[in-house]
Amino acid sequence: FGLMTYDPGFSNTASCRSAITYIDGEKGILEHRGIPIEQLAESSSFLEVSYLLLYGHLPNQQQLDEWVHEITHHTYVHENIKRFMEGFRHDANPMGMLLASVGALSTFYPEAVDIRDEEQRHISAVRMIAKMPTLAAFAYRNAMGLPYVYPDNDLSYTGNFLSMLFKMAEPRYVPDPRIEKALDVLFILHADHEQNCSAAAVRVAGSSLPDPFSAIAAGVAGLYGPLHGGANVAVLKMLQRIGSVDNIPGFLQGVKDGNERLMGFGHRVYKNYDPRARIIRSHVDEVLEATNKQSVLLDIAIELEKRALDDEYFTSRKLYPNVDYWSGIIYEAMNIPTDAFTVMFAIGRTPGWMAQWMEMMDDPELKIARPRQIYTGAREADYVPMNQRN
Ligand code: CMC
Structure with a gap:
């Protein structure tokens, strides 16, 4: 096969250089930007970890406040996205709904295709992280046959998500702080995991330079399966x-x-x-x-x-x-129905996908992903007219 190496499943191929997540699989070590996952789970918050993954360092107080403020104020989705989601069958799998609606975001923010503009990239990351719980909660409410609940931006990121899932009556849903904290830790634990199937899908799709929402939709598709997020x-x-x-x-x-x-x-x-x-x-x-x-x-x-x-x-x-x-x-x-488990994973993994995408956009060695193959089929076969076929 000449200089080509055959590596099914890419188990021995480094597809990029990355400074986001370190794993030592033999010792069971996971670090984000060098910080052990145990310390992040113990002392950080999901939004702080998101900032860390995207921007390479822990935010100072002012940066964190601004970041949380930005995310909190982008949690709403366009009413037409809501209508789009209402069009699914009552028994639609929430992951299928999430996959479609994340892809649909690209049509609501066409300016996001300006991937060389840092401001655009930043606002796309904010939108993606802010809206993922809203889309996930709408998918869950659809499965339950319940009306959608709009975001409550006075609550924390996870508190608001719990409210969008479980709120039944006005004026507001008050989350149990223990559940809110546990969910935040779960999101931290899922935040990134270097070149797993879904992150690799984001990078492969993103390498042809579409807008980031389309690249993330590829990641959601990769996560869907039972060998990964499923x-x-x-x-x-x-x-x-x-x-x-x-x-x-x-x-x-x-x-x-x-x-x-x-x-x-x-x-x-x-x-x-x-x-x-x-x-x-x-x-x-x-x-x-x-x-x-x-x-x-x-x-x-x-x-x-x-x-x-x-x-x-x-x-x-x-x-x-x-x-x-x-x-x-x-x-x-937490009373989350089984079919919705993988969308929980997707919310947690969103900052990792965005961070992988952003890092790739800045990579001077970026090339379109285009693996080769070892062809095993027929060669130079003749076209057979219909009346001569078996
Ligand atoms: N149960 C029984 N045998 C297993 C399992 C398992 N869960 N996983 C691997 N093996 C066996 C496999 O049959 C093979 O045995 P042999 O050498 O006799 O043929 C050997 O272990 C190596 O397996 P592999 O399929 O070559 O390993 P892989 O690196 O390609 O697969 C995996 C990794 C995660 C897909 C696989 O371990 C698996 O299918 N696990 C169950 C699904 C799962 O829990 N996935 C979540 C992964 S972690 C979070 C995420 O990525 O979303």
Whole structure:
């Protein structure tokens, strides 16, 4: 094949240089702009982490205040976007709705195509981060058959999102601070993860220089699938299917026989416990307490994890829980319907996608993504008229 290398799934190909996120998969280390994820989850906020990812440093107080103010005042979407979303079927998957409506934003902000203009890039990032929860909440309300709730900009970023999801009566929804905090931490944990499938999709689509909303829509599509963001849905469905601790051995045998995968386990980069999974796990009990819920699935998840971590099949392949193993249990405790789990991931990942896109726009080595292939088909075949075909 000449100088070409064959690398299906790009597991051994660096597609860019990046200074945003560092991962050491062997040691289970994740850092954003050099700061360990544990410190960010403990001390920062999702909007502060968003700023850090996009602009490369922690904001000072004035920068943070301005940033939060800007995001808070761009949470509304155009009424026609709302109408567009009302056109979906009642049972439309919220991720499908999100994918379409993020793409549609490009038609509402055509000026965003001026990707060389720094002001435009900044306002596109603000719009994308501000409007994602609104679009996600509208998709959720559509699934529930409930009227949409407009943003309440007196609330925090996550408080407003909870209000748009759950508000039932006037004058306002008051979020439980424990849930608000846990959700903010969940968003931080999802904020970026270097060249994962969806970020790579953003970069591939963005490399042909469309507006950023179109590039992010490609990222949402990449996130949709069960091997990436859709894994949190798949984990919950798997736990429901297992149904009882007694069924775990039989289920694990099925996985080892190759019938299915243990969803929420394994990672292309982490060959150790995913640090995000550890942090999420530490918030599960507090959320269950705040919502006053008993989770039958939690007992199954705890026992399943224990057995898998003791099993040679998983340890020899370095398969450990990833971020999606525990997140579904928290979302379920928060009364988020299973089909909407992946849109939660999408909200969290939005600043990462935007940061990857912005970094690429400044990259002097940027080239259109255009991999090659190893052709395996026929050559120089003749066209056969219809009456001579089998
Ligand atoms: N259950 C059982 N076996 C597994 C699993 C699993 N979850 N993951 C990998 N394996 C096995 C696989 O069968 C293979 O075994 P063998 O060497 O005998 O053929 C070996 O481990 C290596 O697997 P791979 O498919 O080559 O690894 P990959 O790096 O291509 O896949 C993955 C990574 C995340 C797609 C995969 O581990 C997986 O499908 N996990 C379940 C889905 C999941 O939880 N996805 C969320 C990923 S983290 C968050 C995110 O990205 O959104």
